[in-house]
Amino acid sequence: MTEWKNGVAKISLPTPFPVGDVNVYIIKGDALTLIDTGLQTEQGKEALLRGLGELGLRLDDIEQVVLTHHHPDHAGGLGLFSVDVPVYGHPNNQRFLLMSDEFIGEHERFYLDFARKLGVPEEYKKMVAQIRRSAKFVSPRVLRSGLVEGDTVPAHDDWKVIETPGHAQSHISFYREKDGVMIGGDHLLEKISPNPLMEPPIIPGEDRPKPLLQYNDSLNKWLGIPISMLYTGHGNEVFDVPGLIKKQRERQHLRAMNVKKILEENALTGFEVCKRLFPAVYEKELGLTLSETVGQLDYLENLGEIKTEEKSGMIIYSVQQ
Numbered sequence: 001m002t003e004w005k006n007g008v009a010k011i012s013l014p015t016p017f018p019v020g021d022v023n024v025y026i027i028k029g030d031a032l033t034l035i036d037t038g039l040q041t042e043q044g045k046e047a048l049l050r051g052l053g054e055l056g057l058r059l060d061d062i063e064q065v066v067l068t069h070h071h072p073d074h075a076g077g078l079g080l081f082s083v084d085v086p087v088y089g090h091p092n093n094q095r096f097l098l099m100s101d102e103f104i105g106e107h108e109r110f111y112l113d114f115a116r117k118l119g120v121p122e123e124y125k126k127m128v129a130q131i132r133r134s135a136k137f138v139s140p141r142v143l144r145s146g147l148v149e150g151d152t153v154p155a156h157d158d159w160k161v162i163e164t165p166g167h168a169q170s171h172i173s174f175y176r177e178k179d180g181v182m183i184g185g186d187h188l189l190e191k192i193s194p195n196p197l198m199e200p201p202i203i204p205g206e207d208r209p210k211p212l213l214q215y216n217d218s219l220n221k222w223l224g225i226p227i228s229m230l231y232t233g234h235g236n237e238v239f240d241v242p243g244l245i246k247k248q249r250e251r252q253h254l255r256a257m258n259v260k261k262i263l264e265e266n267a268l269t270g271f272e273v274c275k276r277l278f279p280a281v282y283e284k285e286l287g288l289t290l291s292e293t294v295g296q297l298d299y300l301e302n303l304g305e306i307k308t309e310e311k312s313g314m315i316i317y318s319v320q321q
């Protein structure tokens with residue numbers, strides 16, 4: 001049963017993705033605001049209407065939509081709303097919401113180059129087509145305005161915008177100081193460790209982002225904020241945020257140290273490390289598993305545990321002696 005709790009109502013919507021249901025939130029203020037949309041599927045729409053109905057609301061009572069980030073399970077449902085309904089989010093959402101041919105081309109060039117540097121063989125390079133697959137989930141929208149660190153959510157002065165890049169370059173979260181409630185998108189989840197996904201640099205041609213390092217910085221940022229309760233993008237609320245962050249960071253450090261062990265035997269390309277880490281799924285989920293692998297490698301390199309050297313256009317990773 002959907003109900004209000006201190007001005008926030010949570011609705012869980014189904015997705016066809018392995019992650020399962022996604023949580024969206026309605027907040028009350030000078031406007032009625034939906035935070036994230038779920039996907040634009042029949043089941044997603046039905047569940048959203050049911051949740052709204054239990055609050056005595058209809059879809060067109062929603063006056064504005066705010067995004068935690070651009071991933072399809074969070075932003076794919078924008079098409080359920082008229083283009084007159086203002087959409088807000090971090091400016092880095094915009095390129096994924098418009099999905100212009102120019103951006104698709106830039107995205108493909110970035111991934112081809114990235115794959116080449118990681119030593120991905122020719123036959124796997126079709127993975128760069130993935131962006132076209134996710135493009136079909138998106139309804140083109142232009143942000144009414146961008147939300148950045150220090151802003152408040154329009155029509156909700158009590159909700160502060162906190163930039164939390166890592167899981168996505170567009171990721172932000174919303175914090176209500178008076179009671180310490182955070183609406184955190186996919187930044188920190190109760191049961192899943194969010195995969196910081198590789199994205200092309202915001203400015204074409206610049207160095208690629210290092211999403212796992214950004215993610216860790218964003219976790220540290222949250223350690224400096226007194227959070228009484230976290231509303232998550234998937235799964236249950238979290239009450240002990242510092243405890244969960246500590247657990248997550250320990251788990252991640254152990255994973256990285258296992259990657260280091262692999263490199264102790266041989267110097268390897270990113271693709272070779274990926275194959276050893278994910279032998280069963282790397283072919284089917286190359287984009288995801290490469291992202292995860294490169295995250296661990298960036299992490300180890302940042303700690304000074306491993307080093308890189310370029311050989312015939314490929315990056316070779318080896319243990320720092």
Ligand SMILES: [Zn+2]
Nearest residue numbers: 069071167186
């Ligand atoms: Zn996400």
